[in-house]
Amino acid sequence: MTQRPSADVVILGGGIVGCATAYYLSKLGVTSVILEKDTVAGHSSGFALGGLNPLGGPGIPDPLGPLSLESFRLHGDLGRTLREETGVDTEYQLHTTINVAYTEEEAEAIRSRLLWQQAQNGFRVEWKEGEDVRAIEPRLAPGMVGGLVTQYVGLVDPYKLALAFLQGAERRGASMRHGIAQGIKYQGDRVVGVQMNSGVIHCERVVIAMGAWSSAASPWVGVDIPVEPLKGQLMRLRVKSPPLLWVSWGDCYAVTKPDDLVWVGTTEELAGFHESPTREAQHSMSESALKALPYLMDAELVRQTACLRPVTPDGLPIVGKVPGKEGVVVATGGGRKGIHLSPIMARIAADLAGTGSTPYDISFLAPGRSMGQATVAASLSDPFRF
Numbered sequence: 001m002t003q004r005p006s007a008d009v010v011i012l013g014g015g016i017v018g019c020a021t022a023y024y025l026s027k028l029g030v031t032s033v034i035l036e037k038d039t040v041a042g043h044s045s046g047f048a049l050g051g052l053n054p055l056g057g058p059g060i061p062d063p064l065g066p067l068s069l070e071s072f073r074l075h076g077d078l079g080r081t082l083r084e085e086t087g088v089d090t091e092y093q094l095h096t097t098i099n100v101a102y103t104e105e106e107a108e109a110i111r112s113r114l115l116w117q118q119a120q121n122g123f124r125v126e127w128k129e130g131e132d133v134r135a136i137e138p139r140l141a142p143g144m145v146g147g148l149v150t151q152y153v154g155l156v157d158p159y160k161l162a163l164a165f166l167q168g169a170e171r172r173g174a175s176m177r178h179g180i181a182q183g184i185k186y187q188g189d190r191v192v193g194v195q196m197n198s199g200v201i202h203c204e205r206v207v208i209a210m211g212a213w214s215s216a217a218s219p220w221v222g223v224d225i226p227v228e229p230l231k232g233q234l235m236r237l238r239v240k241s242p243p244l245l246w247v248s249w250g251d252c253y254a255v256t257k258p259d260d261l262v263w264v265g266t267t268e269e270l271a272g273f274h275e276s277p278t279r280e281a282q283h284s285m286s287e288s289a290l291k292a293l294p295y296l297m298d299a300e301l302v303r304q305t306a307c308l309r310p311v312t313p314d315g316l317p318i319v320g321k322v323p324g325k326e327g328v329v330v331a332t333g334g335g336r337k338g339i340h341l342s343p344i345m346a347r348i349a350a351d352l353a354g355t356g357s358t359p360y361d362i363s364f365l366a367p368g369r370s371m372g373q374a375t376v377a378a379s380l381s382d383p384f385r386f
């Protein structure tokens with residue numbers, strides 16, 4: 001059996017969370033190896049929209065609000081520092097988003113966080129009634145109850161962000177290996193290595209950042225990591241019309257990205273590990289988009305993609321040390337907000353794997369916590385989950 005060279009920390013998974021963890025570890029002076037079974041950001045992290053909205057989604061404002069806001073602050077810093085350090089432009093930019101409600105029920109759900117949202121520094125959040133929304137975006141279909149207009153949220157290219165994290169880490173000694181993690185090796189309860197398909201990498205600490213595949217690591221650590229794959233699809237459309245703000249309605253959204261294409265999403269499918277785009281999704285997204293944005297009738301479909309969000313039953317990420325094992329940290333379950341939450345998840349994982357502690361309150365994210373009766377399927381009905 002091949003003996004691979006050792007590293008301080010081995011990170012399982014080269015998605016955005018794994019690459020960002022390597023980056024923050026490198027800032028602490030800790031060397032890591034990222035072990036990836038396919039390609040860097042070759043799954044969800046390379047194909048997500050890249051929307052950064054810290055003011056909405058599962059667990060926000062309570063209990064995730066403070067960490068969500070901190071992650072957004074980190075993105076702001078990273079937009080500049082990663083470009084300086086690596087030369088990679090992650091296309092980070094501030095944006096305006098409009099959450100449109102076509103029913104009273106949707107309006108109520110969208111407005112439910114309004115007071116908290118308006119109290120957060122750095123954003124401008126306003127509820128606008130019916131036609132006032134169309135004064136901002138006249139291409140939206142009439143008939144809406146109203147819309148939440150939020151200024152100064154963000155958008156990023158998630159693939160470029162993952163690459164920038166990786167390059168920043170590599171400049172300070174991290175490295176990437178191709179291989180499949182198959183287990184963790186222990187001496188007593190202390191980590192001594194990672195078993196991969198072609199040998200063992202010796203290390204003292206492991207970070208599990210395997211995205212939608214993270215539950216495969218449950219038997220390696222003796223704690224359930226209840227992450228499920230929630231498939232989502234996106235279409236990129238070419239249309240002759242000025243850029244579209246980031247608008248969302250029901251369970252869909254659309255925005256013009258810096259590639260000048262209108263990205264339209266999405267679906268939420270409990271379809272196992274199937275990652276291929278489907279015609280059914282193309283039809284359902286087109287139908288929804290044409291109802292909300294009839295001008296897209298003239299659009300040309302340039303590309304359709306599909307990928308798997310790592311989702312937990314209670315909607316919160318799993319980040320923390322595995323109880324009873326010395327040297328195992330989990331950082332997964334970013335779900336619908338995994339790009340947005342990647343800096344804070346990675347910063348905490350790097351703190352824990354690099355120094356053993358973190359200043360952030362993460363008790364509610366602990367591996368092995370009780371998730372009660374919560375299920376991923378039930379979370380699909382939350383009208384303000386993106």
Ligand SMILES: Cc1cc2nc3c(=O)[nH]c(=O)nc-3n(C[C@H](O)[C@H](O)[C@H](O)COP(=O)(O)OP(=O)(O)OC[C@H]3O[C@@H](n4cnc5c(N)ncnc54)[C@H](O)[C@@H]3O)c2cc1C
Pocket residue numbers: 012013014015016017018035036037038039040041042043044045046047048049050051052179180181182209210211212213214216230231232233234265266267306307308309310331332333334335336337338339340341
């Ligand atoms: C359509 C869609 C749109 C989205 N839009 C947004 C958005 O606008 N904003 C936002 O914040 N989030 C968004 N997300 C969510 C976001 O993409 C994910 O939460 C995030 O990318 C997860 O990152 P990750 O690193 O945890 O997982 P991944 O990107 O899946 O990375 C995990 C990596 O681990 C590797 N791996 C797994 N098992 C092993 C093993 N045994 N050995 C070695 N490697 C292994 C995999 O190959 C993979 O590369 C979207 C998701 C979808 C599907």
